[in-house]
Amino acid sequence: MRIYWLCLFAAALAACAGSQGYMAEEAPADAGASVSVQMINAPWLQAEQQRRTRRSRQDIGGLLGDTPSPYQIGHGDILTIVVWDHPELGAGAPAAQAQSAPPAGDGAGVPAAGFVVDHDGLVQFPYAGELRLAGLTEEQARALLAERLARYISNPVVTLRVQSYRSQRIYIDGEVRNPGLQAINDLPMTLVEAMNRAGGPLPTADQSRLLLARGEQRYLLNLPQLMQQGVNPARILLRHGDVLQVPSRDESKVFISGEVVAPRALTMHNGRLTLNEAMGEAGGLTPQGDGRQVYVVRRAGGEPQVFQLDARAPGALAMAEAFELEPRDVVYVAATRLANWHRNISQIFPGALSSVVGAAR
Known part of the structure; x- marks a missing residue:
């Protein structure tokens, strides 16, 4: 009986080798040639860190050149205008304009009483006529109104403020x-x-x-x-x-699968998650995992990129900690050759390997 099981085991090995040889022969010659694998090493990590720093500075370079400037009046703004010692100029006309004014920017249902800058950027004021105030600051608009009123009022003192900012x-x-x-x-x-x-x-x-x-x-x-x-x-x-x-944060996840204890989707911490942290949160490698074949698959610009880490190499933990993952990255740990061989045997002859071992014992 023992000889029978040993013969069966030898036949399984031959079948497995034959099937693997057939698959290798039938596979196209250029399979996988379009995707290159980048080994994760110290020189590449240093160059990658410099590239990330340059890219982050370029992204915000066009946003840091602006300097704060005074607010410029625009169409839709509601102005409060007071001419000192002439309260009659502030009555009537503002109320008439307020009848057609839309609600204030603070969400109040009642229109604010004031002078509304129309869609042409104009405001009508008694004696001054039409004033083009759009694009002017409060100080410039105040000076323009005082200049117009000076034709009819001696030394007019004007207060002009934006009451509702809506432009x-x-x-x-x-x-x-x-x-x-x-x-x-x-x-x-x-x-x-x-x-x-x-x-x-x-x-x-x-x-x-x-x-x-x-x-x-x-x-x-x-x-x-x-x-x-x-x-x-x-x-x-x-x-x-x-x-x-x-x-x-749920939109920025990293997926880890393969020969790890707990395959899962990991959430990044404020956009940062290293390869070492991902492996730790997944519980590390299983006994069937091949530490020499830790892959990171990333799709950038439509073309996939593949990175490989040899976790058995000296300094691998330091390199894994320095390798920063990006959202939607896939971390995959391949199985050892022995684990793949065992699975192939189990698929061809379920329970055959266990029976052979039991018979040998």
Whole structure:
């Protein structure tokens, strides 16, 4: 009986070798040639870190050149105008304009009483006639009105203020407490100011992948990385029409599979997750895992990129800690040759290997 099982085991080995040879012969000659494998080593990691730093600085280079400037009046703004010692000039005309004024920018249902800048940027004021105030600051608009009134009033003293800011706005969407429209007022609308006005980010927000849309341009902002590089996010000024998207952390996951204890989808920590951390959260390699074949598959620009780490090499843990994963990366640990051989035998003859071992004993 023992000889029978040994013969059966030898036949299984021959069948396995024959099937593997057939598959190798039938495989196309250029299979896998289009995808190159980059070994993860110290020189490549150093060059990759420098490339990441240059890319992050280039992404925000076009956002740091703006300087705060006084608010410019625009169409839709509601102005409060007072001519000292002439209260009659502030009555009647403002009330008439307020009848057709839309609701104020603060969401109040009752229109604010004041002078509305029309769609042409004009305001009508007694004695002064039509004034083109769009594009002017409060100080410039005040000087222009005083100049017009000086023809009829001696040394007019004018107070002009923007009562409701409605001409310039930005939009914030995503993982913030109060998403929606934010009006730009006399305070500079910086990135930090906009986030605070929206109630701040939610615990589920990924602050490492803020997306700022400005016209045709798209800027990817990493707030923790900016702080580490000494760049104050308050230097980033937002403009009228900007759209700020705060994504969820669930959209930035890394997938780990293969010969690991607990294959799963891992959530990145503010956009950062190293290969070493991913392997640790997955419980490490199983006994069937081949430490020489730890792969990271990444799709960038439509073309897949494959990186390989030899976890048995000296300094592998340090290199795994320095390798930063990106959202949607796939980490795969291949099985050893012995594990693959055992599985092939088990698929061809279920239970044959166990029976042979038991018979040999």
